[in-house]
Amino acid sequence: MTTPETFADLQIHPAVLQAVTDVGYETPSPIQAATIPALMAGSDVVGLAQTGTGKTAAFAIPILSRIDTDNRQTQALVLAPTRELALQVAEAFSRYGAHLKVNVLPIYGGSSYVPQLAGLKRGAQVVVGTPGRVIDHLDKGSLDLSHLDYLVLDEADEMLQMGFAEDVERILADTPEYKQVALFSATMPPAIKKITAKYLHDPVEVTVKSKTQTAENITQRYFQVSYPRKMDALTRLLEVEEGDAMIVFVRTKQATEEVAEKLRARGFAAAAINGDIPQAVRERTISQLKDGTIDILVATDVAARGLDVERISHVVNFDIPHDPESYVHRIGRTGRAGRSGTALLFVTPRERHLLASIERVTRQKLVEGQLPSVEDVNAQRVEKFRDSITDALNAPGFDTFRQLVESYERDNDVPMADIAAALAVLSRDGAEFLMTEPPPEKKRERPDRPERERPARKVRDDLATYRIAVGKRHKVLPGAIVGAIANEGGLHRSDFGHIDIKVDHSLVELPARLPKEAWKKLENTRIQGILIDLKLERGGRSKSDKFDKGDKSERSGKFKPSGGKPFRPKQ
Structure with a gap:
């Protein structure tokens, strides 16, 4: 079988081909070239592929090409481990189905049931959801899978690691026996092999290794800096680096707002984008970045997907990504169209292993940079x-x-x-003109301990201890706790610290400054059918790693434009 050279060679629906052409795709990626023909032919597929290989289009394009747009019943279900991925996949379906009359509905925890129920009642041919919320709708009778033709398990290994194995099995049991199944996973652990053997029929196996090289025209440096000093480090770099525009990547939606606010307090033209920002505001913010009204965009990975702005000269990984693929995607926002770019990475001492992982996967050694001095x-x-x-x-x-x-x-x-x-x-309006050295960080004094005493578990200063009302007698596992709280509360796996499961309750380390919206979303969260009743453990509050207060003493002005144009403070 010859490898297709264009999407037109794949015999996909003309309307889908037009949408693919509209977004600028010409040549299918390796996983698309191998997967789309198999799914178009009606075969089940097992795809071993990392994020960033184009696997979403690999299953969305053939499903949209074969779906019955005149039938309002749910014909395709995509299961994703996180709300961010569910939204991303749903957006991809809508993009590739732009010229079709197809309703795509994302359903996930942490959001209101009302619009989801309304969308299901109207009829959604494609549903993209997280396992917990899909089961909720199955229990309510609002989601009917009896006419399902296509089922996709996206990032299946991640779903199982988050404790969704039973949920996935429950959902699969509620689907018709004769359906087409596509399973995508970065790895193939025994649990995935078990699902494959049980629910897929003679699947076509596709293995694609992602390209993780980073562009040669991007200069990469990392800086070892403690968490509380990140804002000071970023400020120093902004004052000394010559550049045009910058994206600062952080890990959480809350952090986008906090970092952008601190930058504005220091006189920089900065704005935040995240998954909670309305589309109209997002478009206006990106337009301002393009025309130079703002110079710094603070974003999460999901919010920055598809962003292509020519004047981006710098990408800063304020929070190091846990996935090396995310690092490659982030820094790819600069150095476009042959232009040079700069990628800067902040690494705390305890994150050195993540740096090593990035260097191993990208096959590049990052150069350690020295932060600009006060002088x-x-x-x-x-x-x-x-x-x-x-x-x-x-x-x-x-x-x-x-x-x-x-x-x-x-x-x-x-x-x-x-x-x-x-x-x-x-x-200067009372602000100090020259920077002064910040006070030295206080080092904790550690008492001498006996030789055989086990070293104390490392404590994350940005976390606090919370109590939930499920424990060993409820047969709860750490993965189930992480999965439920992450999806219902809109948190990431990196937001979790130590989990201590007691007899009738569990202690979970979560962000000390847990957002109000996360508290509210977790009020009705259940694990094993038990309301978790989340509470801050008495005496369990840790010192929160707060961003430095944006005082006037460091107010400096816009990120210095390229070409060495003079600095002009914001009025």
Whole structure:
């Protein structure tokens, strides 16, 4: 069988081909070239592929090509481990089905049932959901899978690691025996092999290794910096680096707002985008990034998908990604169309293993950078101040102000240099001009311990201990706890610390500053049918890793444009 050279060679539906052409796709990726013909022919498929290989299009395109758009019943179900992936997959289905009359509905925990129930009642031919919320709708009778023709398990190994094995089995048991199944997984552990053997019929196996090389025109550096000092480190780099526009990647939606707010407090033109921001606001923010109204975008991985802005010269991994593929995708936002780009990575001491993983997968050794010193920053501030004076000499209104200053000099017998200095102080609005060294970080004193004493478990300062009302007697496992809380509360696996399962309750380390919306979403969360009744454990609060307060002493101005244009503070 010859390898298809274009999507037109794959015999997909003309309307789907038009949508694929609209988004600029021409040549199918290896997994698409191998998977689409098999699914179009009606075969079950097992795909071993990492994120970033194009697997979403590999199953969305053939399903959309074969679906009956005149039938309002649910014909395709895609199970995804997280709400972020469910939204991403649903968006992909809508994009490739833009010229079809097809209703795509994402259903996931942590959001209102009302729009989901309304969407199911109207009729959704394609449903993309997380296992827990899919089961909820099955129990309510709002989701009918009796006419299901296509089932996709996306990132199946991740679903099982998060404790969804029983949920997946329950959903599979509720589907018709004769249906087409596609299973995609990065690895093939025994549990996945068991599902494959039990529910797939003579599947076609497709294995594709992702391309993880990073572009040669992207300069990559990492900085070892403690979590509380990240904002100070970012500020220093922004003042010294020459660039045009920047994306700062963080791990959570809450962090996008916090980091953007701190940057604005320091005088930088920054904005946040995340999954909770309405599409209209997102489009306006990206437009402002393109036209130079803002210079720094603080984003999560999901919110930045599909973002292509020419003027992005820098990508900063404020929070190191746990998946090396995510790192490759992030830094690919710069260095587009042959232009040079810069990728900067913050690594805390306890995250060195993640750095090693990135270097191993990308087959590149990252260079450790040195953060600019206080002297470096102050030298830049002085230079920019001098440049701003030069620019102002030719600014409109200069003659008027010169006359006023000369008049003041005559009337008050004050030297011109003193007047200029006073005006400079006035323009700072009370803020310090030169940066000072921050106080040294306090090191915890560790008491001597006996030789055979086991080392204490490392404590994450950004977490606090919470109590939930399920434990050993409920036969609960850590994976089930992570899966339920992550999906219902909109959290990531990295937001979890130690889990201690007691007889009738469990203690779980979660972010100390748990967002109000997460609290609200978790009020009705159940594990093994038991309401978890989430509470902050008495005496279990840890010191939260807060971002540095954005005081005026470090207010400096816009990220320095390329070409060495003068610094101009925001008015």
